[in-house]
Amino acid sequence: MTATIAPRSYEPCASTPVAFLGLGVMGAPMAAHLAAAGHQVTVYNRTAAKAEQWAQQFGGRHAATPREAVQGARMVFCCVGNDDDLRAVVEGENGALAGMESGAILVDHTTASAQIARELYVQALQRGLHFIxxxxxxxxxxxxxxxxxxxxxxxxxxxxxxxxxxxxxxRAFTHMGPSGSGQLTKMVNQICVAGLVQALSEAIAFGLRADLDVNKVLDVIGKGAAQSWQLDNRGKTMAVGKFDFGFAVDWMRKDLNLVLEEAQRNGARLPVTALVDQFYADVQAMGGNRWDTSSLIQRLR
Structure with missing residues (x-):
């Protein structure tokens, strides 16, 4: 099984020939939802066996290169690791831009830099294509x-x-502004998450030291001003040292590096974010590269 998806109902939408590039933890189920909604999906993955397995499981097609995968697609979705990975599947003679038909749209779900977003937007326009x-x-x-x-x-x-x-x-697909605005908004998101997870780590570590019933504490404060997604979904697992979830520390450090580089360009002051980034470096040094980001609490045990 390459991916699982939860059953859901879909809003009526005309069946569209689409391509999906990158079948990792996020991309595989995203592509599967497109297929389940009735779209004609062709997939590409750097590890070809994953694309073959996905096609067998969900009934789509797979292709050997991004250029082959996007042929005939009116919309191309992409979800890979970083700027370099994105260039590898989009640019070059076997890249997506070389194979897309005039007027087609490339929608990139990679968390990448705002700079590469703006570059690919221009490249797409020069080819009679579109980029989001x-x-x-x-x-x-x-x-x-x-x-x-x-x-x-x-x-x-x-x-x-x-x-x-x-x-x-x-559940929400929102236009934030001109090219690069999506990536900048994701950076705002990651700044918030970094601070929230560190604060939650300190709070839970304090509660444990104080010999409180931490589960009960989380239930109580989760009904007040301290409530957050992180508290609701990660608080109790943090208390027992469970970190086998999807978003790894390595990925968070990649995202925070993008944030801090952008802050150098625009002059934003991010002292807490920079500190939490170094705390995540400590977790990596503990061997927690693939632990969930909630593993920040391990520094405090």
């Missing part, structure tokens, strides 16, 4: 349940064309 940067929030559970929050940058008219198709895997 559209990083996601919601983690593996959001992808499996088809309930991702998607932050989009690019031309609003193009966004409006993509939105009905992307509804297959999203």
């Amino acid at each position: 940067d559209a990083p996601v929030s919601g983690g593996e559970a959001g992808a499996v349940n088809g309930q991702l929050t998607v932050m989009c940058g690019g031309d609003e008219a193009v966004f409006e064309q993509a939105a009905p198709v992307a509804a297959a895997f999203s």
Whole structure:
């Protein structure tokens, strides 16, 4: 099994030939929701066996290169690891841009830099194509349940064309502004998450030291001003040292590096974010590279 998805109902939308590039923890279920919604899906993955397995499981097609995968697609979705991975599947003679038909839309769900988003937007326009940067929030559970929050940058008219198709895997698909705005919004999201997880780590560690019933504490404060997604979904697992969830420390450090580089460019002051980034480096040094980001609490035990 390459992916699982939770059953859900879909808004009516005309069946569209689409391609999906990148079948990792997020991409595989996102592509599966597109297929379940009735779209004609062709997939590509760097490890070809994953694409073959996905096609067998969900009934789509697989292709050997991004260029082959996007042929005939009116919309191309992409979800890979970083800027370099994105260039590898989009640019070059075997990349997506070389194979897309005039007027087609490339929607990139990679958490990447705002700079590469703007570069690919220009490259797409030069080829008679369209580009939307559209990083996601919601983690593996959001992808499996088809309930991702998607932050989009690019031309609003193009966004409006993509939105009905992307509804297959999203609960909110929102236009944030011109090219790069989606990536910048995701950076705001990660700044918030970093601070929340550190504060929650300190709170739970304090509660344990104070010999409180931490589960009961979390239930109580979760009904007040301290409530957050992190508290609701990670608080009790943090208390017992369970970190086998989808969003790894390595990925968070990659995201925070993007944030801190952008802050250097725009002059934003992010002292807490920079500190939490170093705390995540401590977790990596403990061997927690693939632990969930809630593993920040391990530094405090």
